[in-house]
Amino acid sequence: MTSLLSVQSLAVSYGPIEAVRGIDFDIKEGEIVAFLGANGAGKSSTLNALVGLVPVTSGTVAFEGQDITDWPPEMLAPAGMTLSPEGRRVFGTLSVAENLRMGAFSIKEKESVEAAWDRVYDLFPILHERRDQFAGTLSGGQQQMLAVGRALMCNPKLLLLDEPSLGLAPKIMGQVFDLIALLRDQGVTLAVVEQNVAMALEIADRGYVFSSGKIVASGRASELAHSDALKSAYLGGV
Numbered sequence: 001m002t003s004l005l006s007v008q009s010l011a012v013s014y015g016p017i018e019a020v021r022g023i024d025f026d027i028k029e030g031e032i033v034a035f036l037g038a039n040g041a042g043k044s045s046t047l048n049a050l051v052g053l054v055p056v057t058s059g060t061v062a063f064e065g066q067d068i069t070d071w072p073p074e075m076l077a078p079a080g081m082t083l084s085p086e087g088r089r090v091f092g093t094l095s096v097a098e099n100l101r102m103g104a105f106s107i108k109e110k111e112s113v114e115a116a117w118d119r120v121y122d123l124f125p126i127l128h129e130r131r132d133q134f135a136g137t138l139s140g141g142q143q144q145m146l147a148v149g150r151a152l153m154c155n156p157k158l159l160l161l162d163e164p165s166l167g168l169a170p171k172i173m174g175q176v177f178d179l180i181a182l183l184r185d186q187g188v189t190l191a192v193v194e195q196n197v198a199m200a201l202e203i204a205d206r207g208y209v210f211s212s213g214k215i216v217a218s219g220r221a222s223e224l225a226h227s228d229a230l231k232s233a234y235l236g237g238v
């Protein structure tokens with residue numbers, strides 16, 4: 001399998017805080033990759049740096065063999081990589097349809113936007129039903145669907161999901177994991193930051209374990225599930 005994303009010596013700092021301290025990883029086409037580790041270990045900073053939401057301090061990021069380090073989000077989305085951020089961050093006073101439209105900002109042709117809406121509404125019929133409603137009136141689970149739907153509007157090859165199940169009821173959580181598997185079946189490659197380690201490792205092919213801004217273990221999901229590195233990454237704090 002070819003690498004869709006290849007990351008070398010990536011570092012991210014916020015002033016004196018070194019959130020990510022020189023990590024290497026790759027994501028192959030068609031995979032689901034889980035990013036695991038305690039709060040504050042550097043997972044969100046990594047995803048945000050990949051899509052240009054926070055600056056890369058050092059290191060390189062290549063997407064489909066092209067160096068995209070420092071590319072801004074508005075260039076990465078049309079190139080095929082999008083992020084559904086932690087905390088959903090939908091625009092509460094815009095309608096569901098308008099929220100989705102923002103995810104397709106780079107698409108100019110009306111027909112292509114219509115096709116993107118159709119694709120997302122096929123995946124999430126409830127969003128179609130509620131398309132004219134303010135996003136702020138949706139339930140937590142529906143807002144999460146909307147956040148994922150918005151990231152899907154530009155038809156990404158690689159979708160980054162930051163804690164998609166956070167704050168959701170267990171039943172809805174299961175639907176989010178079903179969705180991740182479904183998206184993979186449709187040809188989307190996925191990287192998922194997830195606190196629900198058991199469920200993440202159940203659907204992922206491979207995983208990376210973060211601790212204090214470093215990757216301390218990696219491997220096939222089935223092997224990682226029993227690894228000591230995974231246990232200590234959670235027990236030992238960040």
Ligand code: ATP
Pocket residue numbers: 014017018019037038039040041042043044045046086210
């Ligand atoms: P979480 O699940 O809590 O998001 P995480 O593994 O994603 O954890 P990050 O959010 O990347 O970790 O945080 C890594 C470190 O960077 C932490 O020490 C955090 O406090 C710090 N940090 C994150 N964002 C900022 C910011 N905008 N400004 C300053 N420090 C930050």
